[in-house]
Amino acid sequence: MDQLDIYANVERPSANPGKKKSLEIFSESIYSNKDNIHTQPNRTGPAISGAGGKRVNKSSCSAAAVFLGLLCLLLLTGLITLVFLFTKGKSEWEMEMVLLHTSYNNLTKELDQLQTSYNNLTKEQDRLQQRVENITMETNDLQKNLQDCDQLGWVYFNMSFYYISLLKKSWQDSRDDCLQRGADLVIINSKEEQNFSSQFKRLTWIGLTNKVKEVTWKWVDGTLPTTSFWAKGQPGGGKDRNCTKIISSNLDNNWNDESCNLQNFWICEKRLPV
Known part of the structure; x- marks a missing residue:
């Protein structure tokens, strides 16, 4: 009013x-x-919503803002930590994967090398086994040949069998007999074989002749002599002296050229395969 x-x-x-x-x-x-x-301040309810109430609300809002700020900071810190840990873990995982992949490749190469070595060893074992079987067969054949040759009058010396005849024939007939036995007249290539062939104390034909060409002496296999044991003054030469015989067992050099039509003992030689 x-x-x-x-x-x-x-x-x-x-x-x-x-x-x-x-x-x-x-x-x-x-x-x-x-x-x-x-004169008196109003202490009723509406006064509470005045300046003092505003200060209280402002303090509460500030506290809430600080709390939310701290919460956001903590969340951001946690997020950064998670990202760092994830990145670090991913890098370590990738490095481990690279190392595992490298190890796998190395193991694969080693496995391939071992497989190749195993295959090579297997092949080598097969070859050795085949070689053993071949040697066994050769040994058996040699043993059989030794038995057969021993029964037929053959003598074994230095990887060859030798047959010393009990009859006398011409040089060509002697050679034909050796050929029928699967051999040929003896070819002497060493001092040891010369001594062996001379020990029988017989005049024996050997496989050296110059019937094809007068001045050239050759063995029955067509090769030229690499060593010779001619007696003194031999070969004497002449168109009718084209074959060679051993004349004595008491001399180191005991070869003599002779007419191929004369009758003498002979020595056959059968070489074993090397």
Whole structure:
């Protein structure tokens, strides 16, 4: 209610004296309350929502903001840590994968090399086994040949069998006999074989002749002599002296050229395969 209206109502006469008195009392109360409004702070509920309430709300908001900031910082720190650990773990995993792959490749190469070595050893073992079987067969054949030759009058010396005849024939007939036996007249290539062939104390034909060409002496296999054991003054030469015989067992050099038609013992030689 406006203050002017209040004064107007107080001064306006009223027909009711009691009512006038009540208005005076009410007017005094209003003035009294007006003074109280200026002199005492309002402690009722609406005052709480004033400046003090604003300060409380502002403090609460600041605390919440700080809390949220710290929470975000912690989350960011955790996220960075997780990313770092993930990156580090991924790098280590990739490095381990590279190392494992390298080890796998190396092991594969070693396995291939071992497989190749094993295959080579297997082939070598097969060859050795075949060689053993061949040697066994050769040994058996040699043993059989030794038995057969021994029964037929053959003598074994230095990888060859020798047959010393008990009859006398011409040089060509002697050779034909050797050929029928799967051999040929003896070819002497060493001092040891010369000594062996001379020990039988017989005049024996050997496989050296110059019937093809007068001045050239050759063995029956067509080769030229690499060593010779001619007796002193031999070969004597002549168109009818084209074959060679051993004349003595007491001399180191005991070859002599002779007519191929003469009758002599002979020595056959059968070489074993090397």
